Amino acid sequence: MAAKKPNKEKVVLNDYESVIIFTPVLSDEQLKDAVAKYRNMITENGGELVHEENWGLTKLAYAIEKKTTGFYHIYEYKAPADFVAKFELAFRRDERIMRFLTTSLDRHAVHYNTRKRNGEFNQNKKEKQQEGK
Numbered sequence: 562m563a564a565k566k567p568n569k570e571k572v573v574l575n576d577y578e579s580v581i582i583f584t585p586v587l588s589d590e591q592l593k594d595a596v597a598k599y600r601n602m603i604t605e606n607g608g609e610l611v612h613e614e615n616w617g618l619t620k621l622a623y624a625i626e627k628k629t630t631g632f633y634h635i636y637e638y639k640a641p642a643d644f645v646a647k648f649e650l651a652f653r654r655d656e657r658i659m660r661f662l663t664t665s666l667d668r669h670a671v672h673y674n675t676r677k678r679n680g681e682f683n684q685n686k687k688e689k690q691q692e693g694k
Contacts, residue, residue: 575665576611576639576667578636579664581636582633591657599636602648603636606644606647608638608639608644612637613634615634618631625659637674
C-alpha cells in the first residue's frame with residue numbers, strides 16, 4: 562500500500578481594501594496599537610499587506626456618535642476569501658472603530674492603486690506648477 566502524500570492546497574489570495582474610521586478620542590499610542598493589531602491580523606491569517614495609508618484626523622461628512630471627526634486608516638492587502646468575515650467581525654467588536662468598509666478589488670483597481678502610489682496621476686499639474694515658479 563502506497564503512503565498518502567499530504568494534500569497541499571494552493572490558497573488563492575484575493576485583493577481587498579479596508580477603510581477604517583477610528584474614534585477621535587484615541588491618543589496617539591492607542592491609535593498606533595489599534596493599527597498594529599489589524600496589520601498583524603492580516604499577516605497572521607495568511608494574508609499579505611500590500612499598502613497601508615494613514616489619512617490622519619479628518620472631518621466627517623456627517624456626525625457619527627456625536628463626533629464630527631475621525632482617524633482614517635486604509636489597508637490594501639491580499640488575503641484568503643474567508644478572512645474578510647473574521648476581519649470585519651473584529652471591527653464590529655472593537656469600540657474604537659466608528660465605521661469601516663471593505664471592498665474586493667478587481668485587477669483594474671489593483672492597477673489603478675499601483676499607479677496612484679507611483680505618482681503617475683496629476684503629472685501635468687506638477688509640471689505646470691514647476692514651470693510657473
